Amino acid sequence: MKEIDFNNQAWGQIAERQYVWFRQALLDGVHLLNPYIQDELGNLSGKSIIHLQCNVGADTIVLAKMGKHAIGVDLVPGNIFYAKKLSDDLGVTNIDFIEADIMKLAEKHHEKYDVVFVSEGAVGWLPDLKKWGTAIRHLLKDDGFLYVFDTHPFFLMFDTDKLANGIMDIQFPYFGKDPDVDCSLGYTYEMEKNTKAYFWMYKISDLINSLTSAGLHIEYFNEFRELFFNAGGMSGHDKEMLFNYDFNNDKFPSTFSLKATVYNK
Ligand SMILES: C[S@@+](CC[C@H](N)C(=O)[O-])C[C@H]1O[C@@H](n2cnc3c(N)ncnc32)[C@H](O)[C@@H]1O
Numbered sequence: 001m002k003e004i005d006f007n008n009q010a011w012g013q014i015a016e017r018q019y020v021w022f023r024q025a026l027l028d029g030v031h032l033l034n035p036y037i038q039d040e041l042g043n044l045s046g047k048s049i050i051h052l053q054c055n056v057g058a059d060t061i062v063l064a065k066m067g068k069h070a071i072g073v074d075l076v077p078g079n080i081f082y083a084k085k086l087s088d089d090l091g092v093t094n095i096d097f098i099e100a101d102i103m104k105l106a107e108k109h110h111e112k113y114d115v116v117f118v119s120e121g122a123v124g125w126l127p128d129l130k131k132w133g134t135a136i137r138h139l140l141k142d143d144g145f146l147y148v149f150d151t152h153p154f155f156l157m158f159d160t161d162k163l164a165n166g167i168m169d170i171q172f173p174y175f176g177k178d179p180d181v182d183c184s185l186g187y188t189y190e191m192e193k194n195t196k197a198y199f200w201m202y203k204i205s206d207l208i209n210s211l212t213s214a215g216l217h218i219e220y221f222n223e224f225r226e227l228f229f230n231a232g233g234m235s236g237h238d239k240e241m242l243f244n245y246d247f248n249n250d251k252f253p254s255t256f257s258l259k260a261t262v263y264n265k
Contacts, residue, residue, distance in 0.1 A: 003179060003198035004101060007125060008075050010197040014189050015056060015078030022058035023086055032062050034241045036224060037119065037149050040257055041066070047114035050139055052102055053122040057083025057095070063117060064095040071096045071113075073105065103131050106138040113139055118148045120228045121186075124156070124199045127179070129206045133214035137262065146216065146260040152223060153202055155254040164233030166247050176201045207258065215264030223253035 025032060033041070044067040051060045054072030056079050064070035064087075072083055074097070083097045100108055103126065116136050126132050136146050159171035172180060179198040184191050208218060226242035227234065236243030244254065 003127065004075065004103070006196040007198055010185055010191065010195050011055075011076045012078040013192055013195065014185065014187065015076060015082050017189055018056045018079070019082035019086055022056055023089060026058055026061065026086075026090060030238070031240055032059050033119075034149075034226075034228060036222075036242075036255075036257060037147075040149075040222070040259065041115075041117075041147055044115060049115040049117055050111075050113040051117045052105075052136075053118065053125065054083060054097065055079055057086050057097055059117075059119060060095060060097070061087055061090060061092050064092050067115070069094045069096075071098065071111075073098050073100050073102065073109075075099070075101050102126055102135055103128060106131070106135040109139070111139070112141045112144070114141055114144045116140055116144070116146045118146070118150065120150060123148070123150050123202055123207070127198075127200055129202060129210035130213065133210035133216065136211065136260075137214040137216060137264075140216075140262055142262050144262065145219075146211070147257070148207075148259075149228075149255060149257040151227070152253040152256045153204060153207075154252055155227065156201060160231045163231070163245060166245070168251070172201055174201070174203060204256075207256075211258075211260050215262060216260040217263040219259040219261055221256060221258045224255045224257070225249070225253060227254040 047067040049063045049067045049070040051063055051072045054060045054074050057072045060070050060072035077099055080097045080099045087095045116139050157170045157172050157174055159169045162169045179200045182197050183195050185197050225248055226244045228241055230243045234243035234245055
């Protein structure tokens with residue numbers, strides 16, 4: 001079995017639990033798109049949006065409400081099943097979901113969109129960012145844009161158990177090429193025995209070069225102290241979904257955002 005098949009199996013195990021959690025979060029009015037994302041995305045009215053690695057579609061639902069139409073893409077059949085159920089539950093109709101591996105999306109899906117959206121725990125599950133960049137260019141209209149908000153690779157290096165106690169210790173090398181194999185997906189959910197989940201370290205240069213070589217122009221690259229989940233020992237705002245260590249006023253970034261447009265039309 002390949003790494004992506006293992007990841008498919010691992011994410012499939014938690015699809016129903018994610019559906020239950022996100023359904024409640026949407027009903028409770030949790031800001032699933034945090035204030036940085038909301039601010040940087042701006043007004044999406046009238047726009048068609050494709051949301052890559054949409055999980056059970058909660059953010060896709062928020063995006064559909066902001067734009068004309070949203071389509072979510074995910075590798076895992078269970079995620080697509082629960083994404084459709086979640087949008088049905090909430091009566092959202094300007095939305096679709098498709099099951100696909102982002103690494104193969106450019107070969108299979110030929111619609112063009114105003115916005116490609118990627119966020120929060122997405123990039124590291126992809127083994128080849130060159131293919132990611134090519135897929136994004138393929139999906140964008142010539143006047144469209146890509147928006148990404150994800151974990152900063154600087155933060156990904158640290159042992160978070162130690163960070164919770166204020167100790168900064170590099171566990172995962174920045175230039176590491178082999179994927180990290182874990183028996184969980186970083187959630188507290190209990191997983192089946194023999195679960196394997198493969199996560200690839202990405203560098204800032206990987207992010208930028210994969211997009212520019214696909215014909216995109218980076219409009220901005222921003223860095224933020226806060227993370228989008230509590231990695232342990234963090235303070236934060238559950239409703240805003242932004243968390244940070246009390247000691248990290250100015251030490252390191254936990255997340256980044258970037259916006260890119262098409263220059264090679
Ligand atoms: C942390 S979740 C992303 C969550 C997202 N921010 C959201 O909307 O809630 C990562 C997602 O990536 C998906 N995924 C992992 N590898 C993938 C691939 N090769 N192609 C498409 N989706 C993939 C997983 O199934 C999972 O739903």
